Amino acid sequence: MPNKVITRRGMLGSLALSAAAVALVACGGAAPPPTEAPKAAAPAPTTAPASSGAAAAPTTAPAAGAATSAPAAAATQAAPQAAAPAAGGGAKIPMKVAVWEMPARQWMTPASKAWAAKNPDVDLTLEVMVYNDFAQKQLALLATGTLQDVFYSGIKWFPTTASKGGMLALDDLTKTKDPGLDDFVPAALQGCKFEGKLMALPFETQPGNYNAVMINKDYFDSKGIKYPTEDWTYEQFSELAAKLTDPAKKIWGTDAALFSNYYDFTTISYAYGGSLLSDDAKKFQLTTDPASVKAAQWHYDLLNKLKAAPLRGDRDGLTFASGRVAMHCDGIQGVKGTAATIGDKFKWDVLSGPTGPTGLRGSDGFVSMYSVYAKTKYPEKSFDLASYLTSKDVQLDSFVREGQPPSRRSVWQSDEAQKVQPIWGRFIKWMTDPKTKGPFPHPANLRFAELQDKWSNTASPLFYGEVPFDQGMKACQDACQAIMDLPHV
Amino acid sequence: MATTALGEVARARSLEHRRGVRPTDVVFYALMVVLALIFMFPFLWTLSSSLKTVQELFDFPPPLLPKVPQFRNYVVAINTVPMVRWIGNSVLVVVLATLGTVLSSSVAAFSFARFKYRGRDLIFMLTLATLMLPGQVTLIPQFILFHEMNLIDTLYPLWVPFWFGGTAFYIFLLRQFLMTIPADLDEAALIDGASYPRVFWTILLPLCKPALATCAVISFINQWNEFNTPLVYLNTPEKFTIALGLSFYRNVPEQGGMPMQHLLMAASVMAIAPCLVLFFSAQRYFVQGIVLSGLKG
Numbered sequence: 001m002p003n004k005v006i007t008r009r010g011m012l013g014s015l016a017l018s019a020a021a022v023a024l025v026a027c028g029g030a031a032p033p034p035t036e037a038p039k040a041a042a043p044a045p046t047t048a049p050a051s052s053g054a055a056a057a058p059t060t061a062p063a064a065g066a067a068t069s070a071p072a073a074a075a076t077q078a079a080p081q082a083a084a085p086a087a088g089g090g091a092k093i094p095m096k097v098a099v100w101e102m103p104a105r106q107w108m109t110p111a112s113k114a115w116a117a118k119n120p121d122v123d124l125t126l127e128v129m130v131y132n133d134f135a136q137k138q139l140a141l142l143a144t145g146t147l148q149d150v151f152y153s154g155i156k157w158f159p160t161t162a163s164k165g166g167m168l169a170l171d172d173l174t175k176t177k178d179p180g181l182d183d184f185v186p187a188a189l190q191g192c193k194f195e196g197k198l199m200a201l202p203f204e205t206q207p208g209n210y211n212a213v214m215i216n217k218d219y220f221d222s223k224g225i226k227y228p229t230e231d232w233t234y235e236q237f238s239e240l241a242a243k244l245t246d247p248a249k250k251i252w253g254t255d256a257a258l259f260s261n262y263y264d265f266t267t268i269s270y271a272y273g274g275s276l277l278s279d280d281a282k283k284f285q286l287t288t289d290p291a292s293v294k295a296a297q298w299h300y301d302l303l304n305k306l307k308a309a310p311l312r313g314d315r316d317g318l319t320f321a322s323g324r325v326a327m328h329c330d331g332i333q334g335v336k337g338t339a340a341t342i343g344d345k346f347k348w349d350v351l352s353g354p355t356g357p358t359g360l361r362g363s364d365g366f367v368s369m370y371s372v373y374a375k376t377k378y379p380e381k382s383f384d385l386a387s388y389l390t391s392k393d394v395q396l397d398s399f400v401r402e403g404q405p406p407s408r409r410s411v412w413q414s415d416e417a418q419k420v421q422p423i424w425g426r427f428i429k430w431m432t433d434p435k436t437k438g439p440f441p442h443p444a445n446l447r448f449a450e451l452q453d454k455w456s457n458t459a460s461p462l463f464y465g466e467v468p469f470d471q472g473m474k475a476c477q478d479a480c481q482a483i484m485d486l487p488h489v
Numbered sequence: 490m491a492t493t494a495l496g497e498v499a500r501a502r503s504l505e506h507r508r509g510v511r512p513t514d515v516v517f518y519a520l521m522v523v524l525a526l527i528f529m530f531p532f533l534w535t536l537s538s539s540l541k542t543v544q545e546l547f548d549f550p551p552p553l554l555p556k557v558p559q560f561r562n563y564v565v566a567i568n569t570v571p572m573v574r575w576i577g578n579s580v581l582v583v584v585l586a587t588l589g590t591v592l593s594s595s596v597a598a599f600s601f602a603r604f605k606y607r608g609r610d611l612i613f614m615l616t617l618a619t620l621m622l623p624g625q626v627t628l629i630p631q632f633i634l635f636h637e638m639n640l641i642d643t644l645y646p647l648w649v650p651f652w653f654g655g656t657a658f659y660i661f662l663l664r665q666f667l668m669t670i671p672a673d674l675d676e677a678a679l680i681d682g683a684s685y686p687r688v689f690w691t692i693l694l695p696l697c698k699p700a701l702a703t704c705a706v707i708s709f710i711n712q713w714n715e716f717n718t719p720l721v722y723l724n725t726p727e728k729f730t731i732a733l734g735l736s737f738y739r740n741v742p743e744q745g746g747m748p749m750q751h752l753l754m755a756a757s758v759m760a761i762a763p764c765l766v767l768f769f770s771a772q773r774y775f776v777q778g779i780v781l782s783g784l785k786g
Contacts, residue, residue, distance in 0.1 A: 027582075101736060102746060133717075144629075345544065
């Protein structure tokens with residue numbers, strides 16, 4: 001029998017074909033178990049805030065993942081049941097839920113698994129959505145009719161998705177099975193409404209990105225200055241910041257930049273008794289609302305007259321943890337993370353942001369929520385999942401493990417929350433105070449992103465003193481009003 | 490006379506040899522080292538930051554080096570997410586997309602450069618016009634297309650399109666290069682009995698190696714860094730590419746969370762390692778690429 005000769009070219013060709021076949025298979029691949037997701041980030045020991053050396057500092061927050069949460073435990077125990085065939089041998093209900101990719105919100109994965117475990121008749125697929133860029137993907141999914149049965153959103157994008165008919169109105173479903181609506185922070189629930197209809201259930205709410213003020217107690221002590229109290233005003237904040245600023249040591253009284261986002265600036269407008277947007281959200285009122293003008297003047301003076309906060313060029317690398325800022329403006333959601341960067345460098349505390357001249361506080365009513373897809377085939381099941389993901393137990397777990405600001409009053413007021421930091425109790429009073437002004441300032445034409453872009457481009461030169469105050473105010477007003485005059489998206 | 494001239498050259502060489510390093514050389518090399526350090530600084534800073542504790546990252550003045558190198562950051566970064574899998578996915582996508590880009594673009598370029606047919610210039614202009622279309626415009630139609638083919642949450646949408654003409658930029662680049670090669674070579678091969686595919690494959694493609702390498706290098710870098718396409722098409726973390734996967738370590742201020750910057754730095758160093766390997770192994774082509782295209786990739 002003659003030997004079959006394999007040429008070099010033939011062998012290389014065969015190898016290339018084999019490699020191509022393997023590559024093609026790898027690209028599609030058998031889908032891994034749908035509930036698989038990266039493990040929750042295990043904090044490196046170096047990141048945990050030290051409890052020593054900062055006796056007065058509220059560094060007692062439990063480390064992420066320290067406790068096995070109820071939902072996580074349930075998921076672990078009940079997962080095999082979820083994989084088992086549905087009772088009665090019928091086909092499982094195929095459902096999809098969106099979860100975040102961020103380590104900060106890993107609770108969504110175990111909580112979804114726990115719900116799946118309790119509902120063995122459902123084959124639940126978890127789809128990871130990258131938080132920062134989810135709006136783009138959501139649009140593509142909506143266009144193709146493949147949006148998840150239950151998906152998350154944020155107050156900034158929520159009205160756009162709702163206006164495109166992507167969300168199921170939940171009013172009727174809540175009458176059938178109340179998810180505990182009374183327990184939600186009213187402002188959070190309000191943020192979940194579109195054209196008067198409830199389009200989502202909130203799982204998170206907070207009053208703004210700069211409304212928790214962290215103070216460096218060691219630095220205050222070194223200057224012999226008393227710590228501020230909860231009833232302080234914006235004017236007192238400015239005076240204190242000016243006293244604490246030490247140019248020789250390159251230490252700033254504050255890093256306040258509440259003009260970064262127009263909706264954060266709105267909280268000062270609210271506190272001064274006005275509003276950046278008109279009631280019908282069709283007019284931009286930076287120069288026409290006296291309270292907004294006062295708020296702008298206050299912030300301008302803080303940077304340019306009192307020189308108590310850094311200008312644009314001085315902000316690079318400026319962090320509270322570096323010890324170069326006496327009073328750091330943060331969101332309540334950022335306190336835990338900032339505390340981890342401080343470690344045992346200095347003692348610190350946190351208190352509510354200042355009030356306006358009449359004792360008012362503003363809130364931009366930031367909300368994150370879960371919605372049900374308008375075209376879902378399983379509205380009751382989807383609503384049940386959304387209710388579970390926004391339930392008290394799940395929120396308590398996400399709060400304890402990850403410091404997520406809850407949307408339920410009972411969690412804000414819980415013993416667990418007070419043990420972490422009394423600030424949580426003070427914040428809920430702020431958010432539920434009928435005098436607190438809100439809500440999130442969406443323009444009537446829903447051109448939120450464009451408005452924010454214009455604000456960013458024009459507010460920075462204004463507040464950094466790169467243009468005269470009046471000129472900067474007019475430029476900002478005109479640019480933002482031009483966006484608000486555009487047609488509805 | 491000739492002897493004298495040769496002697497002069499020999500003497501000059503000898504002098505140069507004996508003179509050794511000239512002061513201007515020292516200045517030149519010193520300048521080069523300084524510039525190299527300046528350009529390398531961002532990467533060195535990333536490397537240094539990847540070995541620091543979170544608290545050190547926020548120290549002021551920022552320390553150049555970590556007190557105690559935290560190699561554990563790399564371990565945590567790998568163990569927290571399926572890092573190796575993501576790098577593998579990226580390699581697979583990048584290789585297939587680059588191969589498709591180079592092959593299909595060169596075929597299209599061959600057509601534009603060598604054949605005369607009705608509407609050729611118009612088609613070429615239309616092809617170039619697609620350069621002005623932002624990716625977002627075609628995103629949803631393309632998504633619908635792949636959805637109809639049931640290929641969402643697979644890696645196919647990330648590389649299959651590149652086997653259908655690549656992109657206009659590469660077609661243009663290769664067409665321009667092909668037009669500099671004399672048509673006499675094609676004609677000689679055709680007279681010898683070669684077919685058009687053979688002329689393309691055996692005669693022209695080998696002569697296009699510098700341009701092909703340029704396309705390959707630029708395509709590799711673009712694909713490696715591509716974020717939007719995997720973001721839209723992939724849902725399962727195990728299928729993510731490294732560019733998308735790094736978002737796991739991003740902190741979003743409005744959402745709080747524990748600081749992850751040290752892990753992000755470690756993951757970033759690992760993510761750019763394959764690009765570094767490619768750069769050092771294909772440095773010559775990178776330089777050619779910059780010269781040919783005027784782009785730095």
